[in-house]
Amino acid sequence: MTTTEHDTAGSVAAGNPTSAPVPLTTRKDWSSDQEVRWCPGCGDYSILAAVQLLLPELGVARENTVFVSGIGCAARFPYYMSTYGMHSIHGRAPAIATGLALSRPDLDVWVVSGDGDSLSIGGNHLIHALRRNVDLTILMFNNQIYGLTKGQYSPTSEHGKVTKSTPFGSLDTPFNPLSVAIGAEASFVARTHDMDRKHMTETFRRAHDHKGSAFVEIYQNCNVFNDGAFAEITAKERREEMLVPLVDGQPIRFGPEGSRGVVLDGDARLRIVDVADVGEDALLVHDESRSDPSLAFMLSRLAGGPYEPTPIGVFRAVERPDYSTLVDQQIDEVRARKGDGDLDALLRSGTTWTVE
Amino acid sequence: MTSTVDPGTVHDGPGREVSILNSLIVRFAGDSGDGMQVTGDRFTTGSALFGNDLATLPNFPAEIRAPAGTLAGVSAFQVHIADHDILTPGDAPTVLVAMNPAALRANAADLATGGTVILNSDAFDQRNLTKAGYVSDPRTDGSLTSYRVYEVPMTSLTIEACKPTGAKPRDAERSKNFFALGLVSWLYHRPLDSTVAFVAERYAKNPLVVEANTLALRAGFNFGETAELFESSYEIPPTTLAPGTYTNVTGNTALAWGLIAAARQSGLPLFLGSYPITPASDILHELAKQKHFNIRTFQAEDEIAGVGAALGAAFGGALGVTTTSGPGIDLKSETIGLAVSLELPLVVVDVQRGGPSTGLPTKTEQADLLHAMYGRHGEAPVPIVAAKTPSHCFEAALEAVRIAVTYRTPVYLLSDGYLANGSEPWRLPTSEELPVIDPGFQRETNHVDEDGTARFWPYMRDPETLARPWAVPGTPGLEHRVGGIEKADGSGDISYDPVNHEKMVRLRAARIAGIARTIPLVDVDDPGAASGEKAPLLVLGWGSTYGAITAAVRRARARGLTVAQAHLTHLNPFPSNLGGVVTSYGRVLIPETNLGQLVRLVRADFLVDAVALNKVEGTPFRVGEIERAIVDLLATEGYSEEAGE
């Protein structure tokens, strides 16, 4: 007997997308019976709600959905979903999810992670999952602090950050997560924040629908150890001034009545301008599917930190074959060429001799 | 390529005196770039086809191309062939083929007294002598007087032979290993046909190389026949092997094939997550070639991702495997701990090499046993299976998968550098003979709440095996979460309850210990048992020492000593009768190529005053080393050779 498909473990799943229509569900169907244990007021609650509200709209089945996480506050996420899930090891979720996605391309695999998990201990796995374009939806909760270990600076904390482990201020230069992702050849890169459920939902929907690795940075407030880290840009009254919504095919503008915008200077730099000064036609038109990542990279660095006007939305969404598809194609090609594997023939493929 | 050997066939001798030998140990030695591994491999295949039993020991430097002509760059391949069943590549070569002074200097000391040295005299110029560190020419300074030395100008004869091809001398010279092979083939009556065919296939893209190698091969053979340098040629008659179809197989290949067989027998798609590392990489290479068996090989960004991806695949219902060696094992420990906690099937192949740290990447050692046993934080038991010969790697892989799948546990499969690259004839099984492995996926809920709700409890155990159900994504109604945090017995919910934790720790331990019920009892070969009087000494081993221990025990018995032998494939748990066995012998000797690891486990578990015999030179035991230890140990107990039975 030769296993020709995922016909042992995944047969139920494999049939699903086309055969049985997925029954209608509500948020309740996607919530597990486990008590949610984040600190009251934590931004994680609204992210969880956004995901649980979105999933019923996606037409996917619970049994075909898997959440994989590493370690950290965000990493408790899978326990609260009534799907398949794995709470794994610090930083390793992208690697574990890669194995799952490669062996089960029929599944919807999500990775939930934090800034320490993704960019410190797990930085290597993240960049390699992105460059391979493994079909994963990666949600990275960025709160710029270590929450679970009670307040040390993280790889996204600002220079000079005073924490328990840096009483005299951090000396590290922080990572810009979107720059890292774009530099790692990510095919889908977006940013959203925990104060705007609608924006999160739409961003997650786009990320989920993207075939390949989708990386979403979510500005998330840790009200216990880094309260208000993003307040300057995400507070309701600040958003209009400080958030720069990226809309595909549209000039990049923000501010009251769209009075401000982004232009590409002659010296290859992005600059924020008053639209009245330069005219609407001078504004940079956002093109998320541009194959060259340079502009997306520049946009990811428009703000020096969450205290300057900061772009949100989809920075980059380009089509490129996802890794599972390539792996399966190669297997199919080899099978077409060599025929299905035959163990007895394999054992006898070297020089053999027979003793009577 | 298949050929049938009639053991009765006598190949035509070359017309000079022919002597019959029972066995022969040849070592081919030269520069890394001289093609000694290919030469040795072809001589081995020729001998296998001729019907001899054999065992091989390649030995190459860690550097890909150390400076030519230096001791650091010497690469060697030893093969032991015999007309009877043999177990090791042999202690001391009886023939050394040295392609240059460095090869001679690095290997001469190993040569048996009275042995034969065939050297490439063209390479013995002052420059090469100096590079090898010789102050005087060993050919003339008397240092080789205890050997029979044959000087053959192999380089110039090869260049001469290749003239018809029009190849430049510098290119033609590269065929000199085939000249050496041809010469040794004549000397020991090995047929050339299979090598001619091999050359034609291997170098098909370069007809000039095919021609040059073939010409050199034949020239070497003809040189032996016509040069009258050798007074005699030799024949090693075929062995009487059990009927069947044989192939010569290395441990790494057998292991890879064992994994493929296990995937077939369990119906699980094979997923290998791996990172290149010597000497394990050939398993990755072999599996990567066999994609038509629906195998996914994933060369990960690091060792951690390799095992992580394998575990992720296992969660999805695949046969997750990772392969590594040396420092790679350290890096995988964290994920193996997670697999212990998740109770998912996972096979971790450790092709052990010399340590610590980078250690001796191309040399063998058995020093990871205690790491496999204990190298994780917390109480994290992992079953261990160890292969004992190159071909046994096949069976050991099947057994590791059986345990992993049946008991939902990570399993360590230990091989080592010696098994990985060494080879032996293997009587091929047919696929119908192989055991079936049932993954027994969970399809239904297994618990009913008080309010009547049917649920799936991921940590509800099978009462017999204590294994938890394997419910894979895609199965409706069995959605569940697993993780590294301690889980409540049964429901699998997060639990920090102290009593539950102790219960779970004990359940995990009991589950692994219970595997002993399904593994064969350790078999003791005790010649005294028949007479009702046990041998005074048991030699106990594990893993790749099997060949050397068995050969040493045979020799000791030939000296009239009564010695019992037992060998372990299962190191955790031990076979259930092991305690009874070791406590029933007056003395227990445990040879290991480490500083004493099994011996610690045996002493700790069974309070037996076992004696350790250790060697950590990066090479396997010589039979004589174990034989001497047996004789010495028995002498202290008052048993001498004469006093034997």
Ligand code: SF4
């Ligand atoms: S420590 Fe911070 S991030 Fe963690 S749960 Fe509490 S508020 Fe949320």
